[in-house]
Amino acid sequence: MSVESVQLSWSRPISAPPRVDRVALFVLGKGTVASSLLAQIGEHKARIVERDGLSLEIAGVCDRKSALFVPRPGGLDLADWRGALGAAPDADPRERRPFLDGLTRLGSRVSVLVDCTAADRMETLYEQALLRGIHVVTANKKPFAGSLPSFRRLQTTARRCRRALRYETTVGASLPVIETLKDLVRTGDRVELIEGSFSGTLGYLSNELLRGVPLSTAVGVARDRGYLEPRPQDDLSGVDVARKAVILAREIGLNLGLEDVRLTPFVPAELLAVSSPESFFEVLPTYDAEVAATVARAQAEGKVLRYLARIDPGQRRIDVGPVAVDVHHPAARLRGAESFVAFTTERYRDPLVVQGAGAGGALTAAGVLADILAIARKV
Numbered sequence: 247m248s249v250e251s252v253q254l255s256w257s258r259p260i261s262a263p264p265r266v267d268r269v270a271l272f273v274l275g276k277g278t279v280a281s282s283l284l285a286q287i288g289e290h291k292a293r294i295v296e297r298d299g300l301s302l303e304i305a306g307v308c309d310r311k312s313a314l315f316v317p318r319p320g321g322l323d324l325a326d327w328r329g330a331l332g333a334a335p336d337a338d339p340r341e342r343r344p345f346l347d348g349l350t351r352l353g354s355r356v357s358v359l360v361d362c363t364a365a366d367r368m369e370t371l372y373e374q375a376l377l378r379g380i381h382v383v384t385a386n387k388k389p390f391a392g393s394l395p396s397f398r399r400l401q402t403t404a405r406r407c408r409r410a411l412r413y414e415t416t417v418g419a420s421l422p423v424i425e426t427l428k429d430l431v432r433t434g435d436r437v438e439l440i441e442g443s444f445s446g447t448l449g450y451l452s453n454e455l456l457r458g459v460p461l462s463t464a465v466g467v468a469r470d471r472g473y474l475e476p477r478p479q480d481d482l483s484g485v486d487v488a489r490k491a492v493i494l495a496r497e498i499g500l501n502l503g504l505e506d507v508r509l510t511p512f513v514p515a516e517l518l519a520v521s522s523p524e525s526f527f528e529v530l531p532t533y534d535a536e537v538a539a540t541v542a543r544a545q546a547e548g549k550v551l552r553y554l555a556r557i558d559p560g561q562r563r564i565d566v567g568p569v570a571v572d573v574h575h576p577a578a579r580l581r582g583a584e585s586f587v588a589f590t591t592e593r594y595r596d597p598l599v600v601q602g603a604g605a606g607g608a609l610t611a612a613g614v615l616a617d618i619l620a621i622a623r624k625v
């Protein structure tokens with residue numbers, strides 16, 4: 247290369263205006279996580295343009311009943327997205343393909359389907375998105391803890407289509423649990439044990455029960471703070487923790503599913519038989535005394551009640567349930583809605599521990615946003 251051509255190629259980027267790439271998002275859900283995500287995008291949009299050269303545009307948003315698609319540069323006006331969605335026509339949640347096609351037609355540099363629901367059978371929609379060149383970011387655990395063949399097919403489709411499928415927030419909200427585990431596996435470490443307290447909600451409830459707060463009161467506060475699953479029975483049955491454990495187990499190559507988890511619920515089984523969330527909240531106070539007595543028994547023995555998960559790859563075994571731990575146990579020190587995940591590996595004989603608040607709309611939304619930005623910055 248001549249001196250002249252080097253000077254030319256240097257002078258161009260310095261004088262050119264910084265490039266801004268459009269990132270089109272289609273958001274599923276308008277609940278705790280989705281609404282925090284839209285608020286955060288609205289608040290940080292200008293800074294993200296300036297710092298990362300990325301213009302995040304909401305091309306569409308939907309709930310169970312309606313869907314709104316805004317096929318114009320700039321996307322949805324975030325000042326009144328709720329009103330606009332409220333006025334949008336009804337749309338069958340099983341038929342989202344036209345929105346995916348619309349998203350690809352926008353011609354943005356990056357398109358992302360963002361799932362902030364806990365809906366079943368989203369695997370099909372994710373595959374349809376990936377096949378159209380759309381990346382997927384999701385907080386929904388079900389597609390990763392459900393049918394093993396569907397989960398593996400999804401991973402293969404993402405790889406084949408060279409599109410990202412990111413689900414960091416499915417375990418520990420915005421805590422860097424999944425990427426940490428992926429890095430251990432990618433770099434050839436051997437995971438010997440994964441243990442921890444995977445539920446922000448159950449961590450919070452355990453702490454409140456220890457302070458003498460009735461279960462029903464504590465669950466009400468957890469709901470108001472946005473910690474609970476859309477179906478609170480999923481938290482209190484331990485199924486939400488079991489899903490997280492299955493997700494982590496599959497990351498280390500274990501072909502296990504929910505049916506393999508040895509699960510003991512957080513609350514008496516009869517309470518979990520109540521089907522709707524509304525009736526669940528009604529009958530909850532009936533169980534306050536029984537749950538308080540269990541906590542008191544552990545306290546009388548100088549122990550602390552925690553809800554823990556343990557994944558033992560050697561035994562191909564997952565255990566999830568309440569454990570009365572010694573006061574020196576790492577889980578005994580957790581505060582508020584904190585979670586922790588400890589990885590014992592060939593390299594980390596003293597476990598590598600990820601710990602911090604593990605639930606809540608703002609934190610989870612920040613994790614979803616981080617996943618979106620990680621994709622857009624790479625493309």
Ligand SMILES: NC(=O)C1=CN([C@@H]2O[C@H](COP(=O)(O)OP(=O)(O)OC[C@H]3O[C@@H](n4cnc5c(N)ncnc54)[C@H](OP(=O)(O)O)[C@@H]3O)[C@@H](O)[C@H]2O)C=CC1
Pocket residue numbers: 274275276277278279280308309310311339362363364365385386387415416418419472473474475476604605606607610
């Ligand atoms: N809250 C938290 O701390 C964390 C949550 N998560 C996960 O994030 C997801 C969302 O949680 P959260 O925001 O708290 O739940 P919410 O109940 O607040 O919101 C769920 C939203 O999903 C919408 N929805 C349900 N089914 C569909 C569908 N088929 N198509 C479009 N929209 C649908 C609901 O619509 P409608 O409004 O019509 O009912 C609702 O707006 C869950 O999977 C949860 O496990 C993950 C980590 C932490």
Ligand SMILES: N[C@@H](CC=O)C(=O)O
Pocket residue numbers: 415416417418419444445446447448473474475481486604605606
């Ligand atoms: N309900 C869940 C939310 C995050 O996954 C929890 O409390 O951990």
